[in-house]
Amino acid sequence: MAALTSVGETPLDAPAKRPPGMQAGRRRRLNIFRYVVFTVFGAFFLLPLLAMLRFSLEGANLGTWSVTAWKQIASYQGSGIPPLISSIEITLELAVITCAVMLVLLVPTMIWVQLRVRWLARTIEFLCLLPLTIPAIVLVVGLAEIYDRLQRLTLSALMLFWVYVILALPYAYRALAAGLGAIDVKTLSEAARSLGASWFTVMVRVIAPNMRQGILNAVLLTWSLVLGEFTIAYLLLYNNLQVELYSISRNTPNAGVLFATSFAVLLFAFALLLILSYAGRRRGIRG
Amino acid sequence: MTSSPVTRTQDGAARTGVEVRMEELSRHYGPVVALDRLDLTLQPGELVALLGPSGCGKTTTLRLLAGLEDADSGRITVGGRDLTHVSAAKRDMGMVFQAYSLFPHMTVRQNVAFGLRLRKVGAAARDKRGLEMLDLVGLSTQADRYPHQLSGGQQQRVALARALAIEPQVLLLDEPLSALDAKVRAQLRDEIRRIQLEVGITTLFVTHDQEEALAIADRVGVMKEGRLEQLAPPTEVYSRPATPFVAEFVGLSNRLSGEVRGGSVIVRGCTLPLVEAATPDGQAVALVRPEAVTLAPHDTPESGPLAGTVIAVTFLGATSRVSVDLGDATVLAQLPTSEAATLPAGSRVTLTIRPDPVLVSADASPAAAGEDE
Secondary structure, eight states, X not given: OGGGOOTTOOXXXXXXXXXXXXXXXXXXXXXXXXXXXXXXXXXXXXXXHHHHHHHHTBOSSTTOBOOHHHHHTTTOOOTTSOOHHHHHHHHHHHHHHHHHHHHHHHHHXXXXXXXXXXXXXHHHHHHHHHHHHSOHHHHHHHHHHHHHHHHHHOOOGGGGHHHHHHHHXXXXXXXXXXXXXXXXXXXXXXXXXXXXXXXXXXXXIIIHHHTHHHHHHHHHHHHHHHHHOOHHHHHTTOOOHHHHHHHHHHHSOOHHHHHHHXXXXXXXXXXXXXXXXHHHHHHHHHO | OOOOOEEEOTTOOEEEOOOEEEEEEEEEETTEEEEEEEEEEEOTTOEEEEEOSTTSSHHHHHHHHHTSSOOSEEEEEETTEEOTTSOGGGSOEEEEOSSOOSOTTSOHHHHHHHHHHHTTOOHHHHHHHHHHHHHHTTOGGGTTOOGGGSOHHHHHHHHHHHHHHTOOSEEEEESTTTTSOXXXXXXXXXXXXXXXXXXXXXXXXXXXOHHHHHHHOSEEEEEETTEEEEEEOHHHHHHSOSSHHHHHHSSOOEEEEEEEETTEEEETTEEEEBSSTTOOSEXXXXXXXXXXXXXXXXXXXXXXXXXXXXXXXXXXXXXXXXXXXXXXXXXXXXXXXXXXXXXXXXXXXXXXXXXXXBEEESSOOTTSOOOOO
């Protein structure tokens, strides 16, 4: 082979013995590319957040620093609107209720469909994904009549959880479906049944704990959706956090409080994301 | 466990267990008949292996017995109690599945204690029983591990311990070894038999691996198209198959054309006794086991009905399988490897057929030298 190889040609068996320098150079270039991509994307996400943080810490005079806006979150009230803290509270309560209702509704249904009525799986999937295809405004028009009646009973914004559960369905469904798909539901349930477990025990003590990561993801997505939802609350005339922030910005502009509150909400969501990811991973490691 | 008669195995071990009776059991999946009026009785403390090709109904039988599926018709009694319409959770049967079925979020100890917990057994008694069972399967040191930290064989052992921890009336094994590698499979197979004899529990073992079935069962049931073709001790299934299907499914068989005459069959000049002496006279295909065929070097060029040429030698370990071309048929012979080594491909040989009882098949296609395994 070597006798047939002219000067400048690479022998056929040469690639295995490529000079180490070439490999190192290629690796270095690849690393640089990775760092550049990481930096660009990091900047894309971080710069607005940092700007938001900077604005929230802006003092009375331009270019000075102050934590006044952060201190005002708990006590701020714009003219003609409820206190900011109450809309934060109601939004958090809404998030908790929506997550709870979504889990109670969806987890047993999905497990049951998987175990006993698999022929219904496609229909359930279709129904759960349907809200994705319906614009919020159309949803509001459809729900207006129902909420009109509800508002005769109570004006609490907590009633928004009905529609938020519908909005969260597609995301929660996907997360839970992934969780369910990761385990052998049929074998686990049959094993539990043969050991004497009722269907309820199978769902609560065997299947649900094993789709923990899916449940955590569904909660996280639902939580984020509720914290950031504006359109439906605004159109149905309820006052949640996003509507409150909008009202503050329109009526009594206080950029510091707006940015501080928004940043705090984001931080809260990130913290929750980290906690849930950590909790899921810890469990995954152990079992 | 309910009180039950004590029986004695062939090797003399004492057994306790309950009788399991399945009568006229049928199950259809749409137009497909999975089980066709099956009658099967397991004696107390007996291990019966159901063997058959895919779709023959063996797993359906086990699932119906476990209560994981409902029979279309028929009756299941265990220890005299009718369980036909009792749910799986209340049947008191331990089951080991083909797929790994340990609960991933529980430790080995928690898995084994799961059934006991459902039965409201106290924590101390649960722990004691769990450790006893883990000891039985040789895994008491792994009690605090999670399933994903165990090997496949260990997981199946824990599944066996979990199934036995509840002291079930019947043990059901649904191809529990099929996901394991050959060495572990053989080890665990022997271990299952040891434990079954030690506990003395009536056991139904479903497998498609004939070696597994023949090795550990008291009786082997060979199934085909939802029906039981034969239920007999392993030696009988192998040496006196009830039907051509059993003869060809269990072990290898050479299909050699011959003539039935007066209760025996004449194959290439050899007279062989028949399993079914009442077979009517006439042309037939005899099913001859490869180990009933012996070979001797044949140095003379003349041919005869039992002279042929070796065309291939397959090394199987202690034995080798030799394929011999007889001109109009190919015959397999199973010989000790040392003997087969003297007969390389191309050598001329003379066949001798040992006069073991053979079965004849009505399907007259001798060319297909039974390669079904």
